[in-house]
Amino acid sequence: MEAPGATEGLGEGGAGGGGEAGADFGACRDEEFERYSRQMIVPGVGREGQLRLIYSRILIIGAGGLGCPAAQYVAGAGVGTIGIVDGDVVEMSNLHRQVGHATSRLGMKKVDSLISHLRDINPLPAYVPYTFPVTPENAADIISGYDLVMDCTDNPTTRYLISDVCVLLCKPLVSAASVQKSGQLIVLNCPPTPQGRVDGKYAPCYRCCFKKPPPPSSMVSCGEAGIMGPVVGLMGVAQAGEAIKILISSLHLPQPSPPPSFPPLADQNLIQPTLLIYTYDLSSAIGPYSFRPLKMSPRKKTCFACGENSPSTLTLEGIKSGTPNYEQFCALPVPKHTLPSEERISARVFHDMREKGEIGRHVLIDTREKEHFSFGSIEGAVNVPFGRLLMRAAEVKRDGGDESGMLPGVVDGDAPIFVVCRRGLDSQEAVEKLKELGVDKGGRRRIMDIAGGMNAWKEEVDPSFPFV
C-alpha cells in the first residue's frame, strides 16, 4: 500500500498543480492509450486532458456510499494519485450501497478494502491509504498534498472542517451528501481564490451556503433514516464527474495571489455555483425522480471562513489547536430529554411486571417509523410514528381541541400509557407532548417512557429481537 511508484512510464512526478501540461509530458504508454482511449476521444479531453488526469492528485475523504462509486470512476479515469481517508471497517449493512467493498472483506479497513477493489479496476494509479478519520489536527497535512478534495463524509463536523481547510489551502472541493431518498451535490471553492478576497465574484465555500449546522436532534444519519443505494451512488458518480472535469480543465489551479491593485477577475471566471438536488420518490409513480439545479450565490462578504474578515477568524494554526471547535459548533443546543425517573421504566421491569400481570390493562404506543415497526414489535403495541404524533399534537393545539382529539381510539380511557421508541429519546418527548395536551388527566393517569427503547428491549429482554 505504499504511495508512489505507479506512474512509471510517464516521466517524473505527477506532484500536482504547479506544472502546467507541458514540456516533458511523455507519451502515454500503449496500455494507457488503450485503457483510456474511449474517454480520450471525447471532445474536450484528448491526450492533454488525459495527461492532466494522470499528473493529478485527488483526495477522497470517506470510503462509504459516496466514496466507493466516486473512487471507482476517478480510478477508472486514470487520475495519477488517489488518496483515501476513512477510519471505519466494512460492515454487512454497508454492502447494499458501498459498492467498493465485498462480503469477502467484512471486517477489513474500508480504505484497504476499497483500494483492493480499485487496483482490480486500474492498477496504474498510486493509491495512498489513510486508515484513520480526518481530524482538525491532521486535516491540513493530508489535504495539502492534493490538487482536489472530494467530501464523501457522513457528518456535519467533518464537512465544516474539510471546507475550512480547503479554503485556507486553496483547494477545490467537490461535496456531496445523501440520506434516505435525496441527495445534494455542489462544487465549492473552484476555482480556488485566496481567503478574504471579496473584490469580485468568487466561488462560495460550504459555510457560504450553509452558515449553521442543523441541531443534532434533527440530523439523521443513514443508520437511522436509511438510504437507498442508487441515490447515494448517483451522487458519488456525479461527484467523480465534476472532479474529473475540473482537473481536465485545470480549474483547480489556484488563482495567483494578486497584488492589491490587481483587477478583479472577470465574472466569466466564476463557474455558476450550483447546488444539485436529486429526489427519488418511492411513493409516487407519476414523478419517480427529479433533478433541481439551484443557482447559489458567490462567496459571501460576511463568511466566517472565506469572507472579508476571515483571515482574522480562521487560520490553519487555529484549526490545529482547536479553534474553531467543530464538535461544539455542530452540537449546539440539544434539547436534552431526560424525564424524571418516576416517569420512566426499564424494558426489563416493564416486561417482568407485564408478565406477572402487575400492570393490568394498559396502552402501549410505539413511536418508531412504520418500516422499523414492521420488523417486529412488542406484543400489543400500537404504531404511532413520532412525526405523526407531533403533527396531531400541533393540530389539536392549534384548533383549540382537547386531549380527546388526540389519537382517538388509541389513548381513550384511563388505562396507563407506555411509550416506546427506537432508542428512548422520541418516546420521552412523546410522553411530554401527551402530558402537555392533558392526556394524563392532570396527573391521575400514568404516562411512562420505556427507557432505552427497543434497543434496550433487545438487550434486556429479547436478544433475538430484530432491531435495526
Add this chain to the structure above:
Amino acid sequence: MSTPKPPKGYFNILYFASAGSFTSKNVEALPAPLPLSKLFATLEERYKGIKESVLDNSLVTINLTYVDLPEGEEDDASGEGPVIIQEGDEVAIIPPVSSG
C-alpha cells in the same frame, strides 16, 4: 417529486430532506403574494417548532435561485427592496444533508 401547478393566487413550496419529514409533505401551495420576510413566521404558525429545528439552518430558493433571507443585517442583494414571493413561484426549503 412531481409538482402540480399551484392554484391561482398561490405559490408552491417544496420541502426537502428534514423539512419534508417535519411537515410530512413534499410540496404544498400557500397563498401569494407573501413577503419573503414573512415566510418563516408563516411556516412556524403551521408547523410549530419548524423554525428552530429546520428553517434556521436551511437555505431558501425562489424559482431555483438562492435568496438571502432578510435578517436585518446583511442585505447585500443590491437594495432592490423587499423580496415578495409571487403567485406561481416555486419556493424550496433545503436543509443541509450530511450523511453519505
